Amino acid sequence: MKGRYTVVAAGLTIVLVATVAVSLATGPSPLPAGRAMRILLSPLPGLHGLAPQASEAEQAIVLNIRLPRLILALLVGAALGVAGGVMQGFFQNPMAAPSILGVSAGATLGATAAIMLGLNWWILGVSPVPVAAFLGALLVSVAVYFLSRRGGRTPITLLLLTGIALGSLCSAISSFILVRGQQGDLDLVIFWMMGSLANRGWPEVWMVLPYVVVGSVIVYAYSRDLNALLLGDEQAHHLGIPVERVKLILLVLASLLAAAAVAVTGIIGFVGLVVPHLIRLMVGPDHRILLPLCFLAGGIVLGLSDMVANLAGEIPIGIITSLLGAPFFLYLLHRRREYEF
Amino acid sequence: MDDAHTLAAEGIVCGYDDEDVLRDVTLDVAQGEFVGLIGPNGSGKSTLLRALTGILPLRSGRVLLNGQPLAHYTRRQIAQKIAVVPQLSGSIFPFTVRDYVMMGRTPYLGRLQFQRPGDGQIAQQAMTLTDVTHLADRPITDLSGGEMQRATIARAVAQQTDVLLLDEPTAFLDLNHQREIFELLKRFNTDQDMTIICVSHDLNLAAQYCPRIVVLKDGVVYDDGPGSQIISEQMVRQVYGAPVQVDIGPGGKPRVSLLPAGLEQGRPQP
Numbered sequence: 001m002k003g004r005y006t007v008v009a010a011g012l013t014i015v016l017v018a019t020v021a022v023s024l025a026t027g028p029s030p031l032p033a034g035r036a037m038r039i040l041l042s043p044l045p046g047l048h049g050l051a052p053q054a055s056e057a058e059q060a061i062v063l064n065i066r067l068p069r070l071i072l073a074l075l076v077g078a079a080l081g082v083a084g085g086v087m088q089g090f091f092q093n094p095m096a097a098p099s100i101l102g103v104s105a106g107a108t109l110g111a112t113a114a115i116m117l118g119l120n121w122w123i124l125g126v127s128p129v130p131v132a133a134f135l136g137a138l139l140v141s142v143a144v145y146f147l148s149r150r151g152g153r154t155p156i157t158l159l160l161l162t163g164i165a166l167g168s169l170c171s172a173i174s175s176f177i178l179v180r181g182q183q184g185d186l187d188l189v190i191f192w193m194m195g196s197l198a199n200r201g202w203p204e205v206w207m208v209l210p211y212v213v214v215g216s217v218i219v220y221a222y223s224r225d226l227n228a229l230l231l232g233d234e235q236a237h238h239l240g241i242p243v244e245r246v247k248l249i250l251l252v253l254a255s256l257l258a259a260a261a262v263a264v265t266g267i268i269g270f271v272g273l274v275v276p277h278l279i280r281l282m283v284g285p286d287h288r289i290l291l292p293l294c295f296l297a298g299g300i301v302l303g304l305s306d307m308v309a310n311l312a313g314e315i316p317i318g319i320i321t322s323l324l325g326a327p328f329f330l331y332l333l334h335r336r337r338e339y340e341f
Numbered sequence: 342m343d344d345a346h347t348l349a350a351e352g353i354v355c356g357y358d359d360e361d362v363l364r365d366v367t368l369d370v371a372q373g374e375f376v377g378l379i380g381p382n383g384s385g386k387s388t389l390l391r392a393l394t395g396i397l398p399l400r401s402g403r404v405l406l407n408g409q410p411l412a413h414y415t416r417r418q419i420a421q422k423i424a425v426v427p428q429l430s431g432s433i434f435p436f437t438v439r440d441y442v443m444m445g446r447t448p449y450l451g452r453l454q455f456q457r458p459g460d461g462q463i464a465q466q467a468m469t470l471t472d473v474t475h476l477a478d479r480p481i482t483d484l485s486g487g488e489m490q491r492a493t494i495a496r497a498v499a500q501q502t503d504v505l506l507l508d509e510p511t512a513f514l515d516l517n518h519q520r521e522i523f524e525l526l527k528r529f530n531t532d533q534d535m536t537i538i539c540v541s542h543d544l545n546l547a548a549q550y551c552p553r554i555v556v557l558k559d560g561v562v563y564d565d566g567p568g569s570q571i572i573s574e575q576m577v578r579q580v581y582g583a584p585v586q587v588d589i590g591p592g593g594k595p596r597v598s599l600l601p602a603g604l605e606q607g608r609p610q611p
Binding site for chain 1: 358391394396398415416417418419420421423424425427430431432433434435436437440444445447448450452453455500
């Protein structure tokens with residue numbers, strides 16, 4: 001597996017570079033990919049001469065519109081990929097996704113409330129919707145955790161069922177707010193629930209970046225603990241893992257990653273489910289290898305999906321990821337025999 | 342520090358919810374002992390293993406590891422001293438046998454350390470001992486019950502602990518594999534002076550292999566001593582409530598035979 005890991009990592013890096021080049025070149029006013037890359041690199045010290053004939057408009061399109069949106073797509077995809085990988089390991093269930101702890105439902109409730117109540121306080125250039133979505137996602141996942149504690153332990157089945165119950169509760173409240181609202185707000189909420197990176201720029205990048213970077217690094221430091229957790233709580237104990245503390249840390253981090261992602265883009269399905277799955281098929285279940293590759297692959301998948309969404313006339317990206325992800329996932333399920341129990 | 346007591350329970354009381362499963366258990370296990378822990382279902386055998394490893398909080402009493410209360414150790418330090426083989430182990434995630442055995446090194450690794458020099462060799466030796474080397478690259482999800490149990494014992498061996506606790510390691514294995522596992526334990530015990538406590542439902546296996554037998558009944562130690570003294574028709578009838586005949590088997594060890602309904606009365610008196 002170790003040799004294969006290097007091959008997969010190298011392959012993904014190449015695909016990432018290609019994704020960057022193609023994605024910066026595509027849009028309403030297309031550029032040759034090489035030219036887009038030269039414009040991308042030209043602001044770096046010593047590389048000024050790279051794009052001498054690029055117009056100011058071209059520079060602005062690549063560096064101020066497409067680049068931040070691409071970086072945001074890569075970051076959000078990476079966050080969803082890593083969060084999904086953690087959740088699937090944590091719940092010892094390859095069907096788990098970041099939404100399992102009610103992150104999506106909580107974010108939706110937060111966003112719905114913010115939109116419908118017409119909240120209008122802006123903080124540091126950031127609209128109230130992502131802030132409310134972020135808080136909603138975190139509050140719900142924290143509530144799921146504490147409602148699942150029994151005598152100092154948090155059994156996995158209990159977390160799972162509590163997540164489903166609280167998720168449904170949040171969805172019901174969201175729906176109630178929705179049916180009481182006005183048509184225009186309703187449209188906003190529905191579009192938010194389908195996810196989009198349209199019109200996102202540097203402010204959103206700076207908002208998400210710290211969570212994704214810090215969250216992913218700390219998660220990685222716990223990747224061996226996660227491997228031990230895959231053998232069950234008791235065996236992890238016997239391997240010297242302080243199980244409850246590690247569980248809490250991993251849940252908080254995965255929720256933070258997913259919450260930060262959906263807060264700025266809205267709900268994006270299937271990335272957190274399919275990406276860890278696919279990578280696990282390629283390199284096996286060792287999280288020390290799996291999680292960094294989920295980070296890379298999640299970014300690539302969302303970068304490419306956003307390009308398709310943009311080309312298709314700015315349709316919500318959640319539609320693209322589910323439209324492509326669901327059939328692919330069905331194919332995986334059909335091919336693998338280990339799910340037949 | 343008193344080396345005589347590698348692992349000791351002093352009047353421990355613990356259980357689940359409102360119920361005490363262990364009610365005042367005291368037990369001293371010295372370095373190099375091989376103890377068979379027997380008793381009927383619900384007598385507290387697995388609970389005692391949980392208490393001895395500090396997983397289950399005690400309501401009263403204390404557990405001593407090398408003379409120090411267990412509470413003075415971190416989880417990681419305990420895992421460097423006690424390894425546990427559960428009844429059923431595994432994962433639905435397809436780790437290779439080698440990676441699985443390498444997890445036994447977990448208590449020795451730093452947070453960002455992939456593996457230390459020598460870890461590969463330790464895992465390799467553990468796999469050789471338990472005869473799973475030929476399975477090294479197979480996913481654990483493909484193993485048979487006996488192979489999986491041997492891989493888990495290899496993982497416990499790779500943990501390089503003084504004490505090995507096993508919870509019915511042969512429960513789901515056929516005769517030959519039962520024998521293999523107990524032969525292996527016997528070797529660890531005699532060759533490496535490893536302290537072993539093994540829960541068993543099989544009185545004959547326990548009598549055959551474990552020099553010391555501890556009988557649990559209703560959460561207390563009912564009897565404790567050499568197998569030939571402990572295992573008797575009277576003990577089995579009182580503890581398990583089952584009519585048996587005990588005679589002398591091969592190697593001079595007690596042999597327990599269950600008596601079916603018809604034979605119960607007419608059996609020859611010893």
